[in-house]
Amino acid sequence: MTVTAERPRTTIFKRPSSAYGIWSWLTTVDHKKIGIMYGYAAFSFFIIGGLEALLLRVQLAQANAEFLTAGAYNALFTMHATTMIFLFIMPASAAFMNYLIPLMIGARDVAFPRLNALSWWIFFFGGIFLYSTFVFGTSVAPVGPDGISGNLAAGGGPGSFNWLAASPDGGWFAYQPNAGPFYSPGTAMDYWALGLQIIGLASLVSAVNFIVTIFNMRAKGMRLLRMPVFVWMSTVVAFLLLFSIPIIAVALFMVTFDRQFGTLFFAPVGGGDPILWQHLFWLFGHPEVYILILPAMGIVSEVLPVFSRKPLFGYSAVVFAGAAIGFLGFGVWAHHMLASGITPVAQAAFGLATMTIAIPTGIKIFNWLGTMWGGRLRMTTPMLFAVGFIAMFTIGGLSGVTHAVVPSDWQQTDTYYIVAHLHYVLFGGSVFGLFAGLYYWFPKLTGKMMNSKLGKTHFWLMFIGFNITFAPMHWLGLQGMVRRTWKYAPETGLEPWNVVVTIGAFIIALSVAVFMYNWFHSRRHGEDSGFDPWDARTLEWAIPNPTPEYNFGVSPVVSKLDHFWHLKYDQDDEGRAVRKDDADQIIAELEHVGLNPPEPIHLPNPSYFPLLMAAGFPLMFYGIIYHTTAWGKALIVIGAMVALTAVIGWAMEPVEEPHDEPSEERAEEVEAGV
Amino acid sequence: MTTFEPAGPNAERLDGLFWMVFWIATVVFVLVIGAIVVMLFVFRDRGKNDAEEPKQTHGNTRLEVAWTVIPALILAAISVPTVSAVFELTGCDSDSMKVEVIGHQWWFEYRYPDLGIDTANVMVIPAGQEICAVMTSDDVLHNFWIPALHGKRYLVPGQVTLLRLESYEPGEFWGQCAEFCGLSHSLMRARVLAMEPSDFEAWVADQQKPAALPVEGMPEYDGYQVFTNKGCIQCHTVRFDDDSASNIIQREDFNGPDLTHFASRSVFAGASLPEEGESYDAALKKWLADPPNVKPGSFMPNLALTEQEIDDLIVWLGSNK
Numbered sequence: 001m002t003v004t005a006e007r008p009r010t011t012i013f014k015r016p017s018s019a020y021g022i023w024s025w026l027t028t029v030d031h032k033k034i035g036i037m038y039g040y041a042a043f044s045f046f047i048i049g050g051l052e053a054l055l056l057r058v059q060l061a062q063a064n065a066e067f068l069t070a071g072a073y074n075a076l077f078t079m080h081a082t083t084m085i086f087l088f089i090m091p092a093s094a095a096f097m098n099y100l101i102p103l104m105i106g107a108r109d110v111a112f113p114r115l116n117a118l119s120w121w122i123f124f125f126g127g128i129f130l131y132s133t134f135v136f137g138t139s140v141a142p143v144g145p146d147g148i149s150g151n152l153a154a155g156g157g158p159g160s161f162n163w164l165a166a167s168p169d170g171g172w173f174a175y176q177p178n179a180g181p182f183y184s185p186g187t188a189m190d191y192w193a194l195g196l197q198i199i200g201l202a203s204l205v206s207a208v209n210f211i212v213t214i215f216n217m218r219a220k221g222m223r224l225l226r227m228p229v230f231v232w233m234s235t236v237v238a239f240l241l242l243f244s245i246p247i248i249a250v251a252l253f254m255v256t257f258d259r260q261f262g263t264l265f266f267a268p269v270g271g272g273d274p275i276l277w278q279h280l281f282w283l284f285g286h287p288e289v290y291i292l293i294l295p296a297m298g299i300v301s302e303v304l305p306v307f308s309r310k311p312l313f314g315y316s317a318v319v320f321a322g323a324a325i326g327f328l329g330f331g332v333w334a335h336h337m338l339a340s341g342i343t344p345v346a347q348a349a350f351g352l353a354t355m356t357i358a359i360p361t362g363i364k365i366f367n368w369l370g371t372m373w374g375g376r377l378r379m380t381t382p383m384l385f386a387v388g389f390i391a392m393f394t395i396g397g398l399s400g401v402t403h404a405v406v407p408s409d410w411q412q413t414d415t416y417y418i419v420a421h422l423h424y425v426l427f428g429g430s431v432f433g434l435f436a437g438l439y440y441w442f443p444k445l446t447g448k449m450m451n452s453k454l455g456k457t458h459f460w461l462m463f464i465g466f467n468i469t470f471a472p473m474h475w476l477g478l479q480g481m482v483r484r485t486w487k488y489a490p491e492t493g494l495e496p497w498n499v500v501v502t503i504g505a506f507i508i509a510l511s512v513a514v515f516m517y518n519w520f521h522s523r524r525h526g527e528d529s530g531f532d533p534w535d536a537r538t539l540e541w542a543i544p545n546p547t548p549e550y551n552f553g554v555s556p557v558v559s560k561l562d563h564f565w566h567l568k569y570d571q572d573d574e575g576r577a578v579r580k581d582d583a584d585q586i587i588a589e590l591e592h593v594g595l596n597p598p599e600p601i602h603l604p605n606p607s608y609f610p611l612l613m614a615a616g617f618p619l620m621f622y623g624i625i626y627h628t629t630a631w632g633k634a635l636i637v638i639g640a641m642v643a644l645t646a647v648i649g650w651a652m653e654p655v656e657e658p659h660d661e662p663s664e665e666r667a668e669e670v671e672a673g674v
Numbered sequence: 675m676t677t678f679e680p681a682g683p684n685a686e687r688l689d690g691l692f693w694m695v696f697w698i699a700t701v702v703f704v705l706v707i708g709a710i711v712v713m714l715f716v717f718r719d720r721g722k723n724d725a726e727e728p729k730q731t732h733g734n735t736r737l738e739v740a741w742t743v744i745p746a747l748i749l750a751a752i753s754v755p756t757v758s759a760v761f762e763l764t765g766c767d768s769d770s771m772k773v774e775v776i777g778h779q780w781w782f783e784y785r786y787p788d789l790g791i792d793t794a795n796v797m798v799i800p801a802g803q804e805i806c807a808v809m810t811s812d813d814v815l816h817n818f819w820i821p822a823l824h825g826k827r828y829l830v831p832g833q834v835t836l837l838r839l840e841s842y843e844p845g846e847f848w849g850q851c852a853e854f855c856g857l858s859h860s861l862m863r864a865r866v867l868a869m870e871p872s873d874f875e876a877w878v879a880d881q882q883k884p885a886a887l888p889v890e891g892m893p894e895y896d897g898y899q900v901f902t903n904k905g906c907i908q909c910h911t912v913r914f915d916d917d918s919a920s921n922i923i924q925r926e927d928f929n930g931p932d933l934t935h936f937a938s939r940s941v942f943a944g945a946s947l948p949e950e951g952e953s954y955d956a957a958l959k960k961w962l963a964d965p966p967n968v969k970p971g972s973f974m975p976n977l978a979l980t981e982q983e984i985d986d987l988i989v990w991l992g993s994n995k
Contacts, residue, residue, distance in 0.1 A: 177831065178814035183813065310728050370731075376726075391710055414852035576729055
């Protein structure tokens with residue numbers, strides 16, 4: 001945050017300066033506003049993905065049901081997974097990372113604020129692009145390479161809601177050649193491949209930004225091993241993204257080339273190899289699993305110590321275990337393909353590699369238990385979700401070990417047993433972790449507390465509904481219920497437990513409704529949180545709530561892990577925490593300085609160009625889908641020109657306006673003692 | 675479809691491995707959840723102001739080493755039977771009887787290369803002996819799964835995968851394509867019928883016989899006419915006892931099931947019909963009237979057959995035992 005008034009300034013472009021209203025959001029480069037936008041967008045997609053799941057569950061509540069058409073069912077399970085993974089959990093994690101990383105390391109923003117805005121807008125347009133398939137996409141019966149075509153009855157055959165079928169229907173894993181040019185000849189899978197391409201770009205840009213931020217922008221004294229575990233897990237995730245997104249980008253381009261230009265990388269009829277796609281997809285897809293779970297593990301590692309009133313047990317073990325999971329995560333991808341006919345040597349190797357991941361995962365779970373042991377457990381809503389996370393994630397981890405026993409996985413793979421496993425990890429794990437974070441940092445965002453009675457109601461409804469939904473799926477899978485099955489025969493005896501599962505899904509929906517009411521109600525009418533409402537340990541709580549625009553009135557200097565806690569607490573001879581006599585005074589000072597920065601603070605200026613550049617990508621990608629038409633070609637050119645214009649504007653706009661209006665006003669306010 | 679009633683040595687082995695790891699996992703589960711429950715009672719903050727603050731422990735090296743090493747040892751122990759089973763249960767013995775399994779959207783074809791038999795939907799095997807399924811796919815990925823006999827194995831277009839199957843006793847086993855393979859994936863089902871070896875030999879002899887070519891005046895003749903005149907022969911073939919029958923189609927050209935012994939199979943339409951409580955003829959009637967309405971995406975089109983034509987076809991198909 002050095003003053004840069006000396007730098008030459010151009011007068012061609014003036015940077016936007018709205019502080020309020022829609023323009024302030026469209027042009028913001030503030031990591032907090034970007035985080036909030038990520039959060040709301042992610043949550044909206046959570047609702048959409050959840051509604052998709054409810055429709056699937058209604059179909060499955062009855063054997064041989066004809067509520068949805070086969071096409072609609074296939075489209076909905078594809079979009080449910082794609083949405084929850086790429087449009088909910090990933091951006092929700094990005095929301096936390098954006099909002100929290102600078103606060104936790106004592107910085108005023110990320111390293112590249114405009115790039116940060118670019119990531120967000122690319123993600124936003126990518127999500128809209130993907131979902132526009134429901135309006136523009138088409139999905140029809142397969143046509144073999146020999147030209148013989150399958151047949152669809154008018155209205156898509158038995159069932160209703162066939163209008164939903166006009167969306168990607170090849171599974172979120174898009175196994176080739178089913179999702180290739182012959183067997184999915186509509187445009188829907190193009191929307192999928194190109195939509196994910198755009199969204200991946202957003203993640204890649206974010207990853208670079210977070211890595212540079214974490215390595216360069218830490219406050220004085222914040223050594224790497226004094227960083228909060230959430231920041232550590234974000235670091236691991238950023239590296240996972242950096243190395244895995246390029247793999248899926250290549251694979252998605254290959255699919256797009258297959259579908260648009262006839263390369264047939266993955267179609268045997270053209271000498272291609274369908275198993276190659278699986279290797280590429282899972283070489284991305286398994287690190288992706290850890291991209292989804294590690295941020296939640298970071299959140300839980302922040303919440304547990306605060307509400308146990310003890311430091312994290314085995315801090316460095318937890319950090320290194322997280323890093324180890326990240327490394328090992330690149331070496332286990334073929335355990336998704338144990339039935340695909342890979343050699344026994346490969347099966348054994350990937351099975352064993354998968355077992356080794358259980359070791360660092362176990363370390364984390366045991367250290368969390370060690371954190372709680374002997375503590376003074378305050379069972380607030382975030383703590384309930386964090387403890388729920390440990391319990392549910394343990395179940396998901398243990399069922400994961402049963403897949404590592406390769407022959408046992410031959411029975412389990414592609415059944416509801418896997419559906420149960422992955423939801424215990426990603427819902428009982430990631431989503432519970434994210435909710436813990438939402439309750440925990442709500443005061444940081446708003447300066448208010450969330451209603452704790454409603455919060456606990458939410459937790460118990462969700463915990464019970466979650467287990468009613470997903471626990472029976474273990475049994476269903478072992479009873480032979482395969483995944484992605486539109487219908488099942490009554491003779492299989494699967495119906496009763498499917499009814500139970502569907503009831504559970506609606507209980508989860510109810511719990512989410514309670515959460516939403518609580519969120520919006522508490523934002524307006526919640527109790528004031530005051531300063532440091534949870535008696536917390538990390539830097540983000542050493543500043544006022546809600547977070548001031550400039551984060552820190554004075555850049556902090558850190559001398560310990562859990563610096564903020566040690567400002568407030570000493571230890572007695574027995575090692576028990578004792579509040580310092582002057583703790584209240586220290587807090588009052590922190591609050592005063594946080595609200596009244598002694599010196600004017602220079603913040604990065606807003607910019608139009610991230611939004612503009614991001615807008616170019618969907619235009620280009622629409623153009624690729626319709627490249628055989630004249631207007632499709634025109635769209636490619638227009639999109640490229642939009643992006644290029646933004647690049648020029650980005651480069652040419654003044655680096656920073658001299659710190660005139662906003663910061664001087666603030667300086668006057670400070671002088672006036674406001 | 676349950677995995678808990680293995681009917682052969684392969685599935686039995688998988689079942690044993692599952693229960694081994696299940697009980698180990700259960701012990702870990704009980705310990706972790708038990709610890710959480712105990713802590714929630716013992717260490718819960720009951721809101722008393724004078725409650726003591728906890729000791730600020732940062733870790734315990736011995737404990738941490740223990741909970742790293744013990745899981746590693748348990749996993750090492752699990753890995754031994756895992757790896758040996760992987761090698762022993764993959765591939766086939768060289769002298770076992772081969773059955774080619776070919777996946778199509780959305781049905782399984784079974785060919786017995788040494789016996790000259792080509793059938794669909796129901797795989798017939800002799801009990802008490804190892805069968806080698808030599809598998810490939812005609813279009814997309816499929817996954818052949820008979821839970822009572824073995825785990826899953828993909829059918830990959832352009833490649834060959836192997837799966838050993840064995841049933842101790844005669845019996846009928848349900849199966850299903852387990853890999854998502856397009857619109858009617860859920861209706862791509864399988865049956866395996868294991869027979870006493872003597873019954874199997876009789877079945878083979880029966881299947882090797884050609885079908886009788888209906889001649890005018892026979893009750894099957896009208897149905898046969900529908901078959902030849904309405905386009906069925908573009909995809910389906912029948913081996914007739916009269917080689918001069920004009921409708922015999924070369925193997926490369928057909929991609930629907932061979933109908934020579936259609937009526938010997940208890941199920942049709944990818945083993946998804948007849949449904950529970952439905953008569954065979956009613957199901958066949960429903961199927962022939964509008965296949966894509968039963969099986970969305972079906973490569974068998976709606977040929978707009980009249981009711982009379984369907985009834986005639988059923989009579990003729992019923993004679994192809």
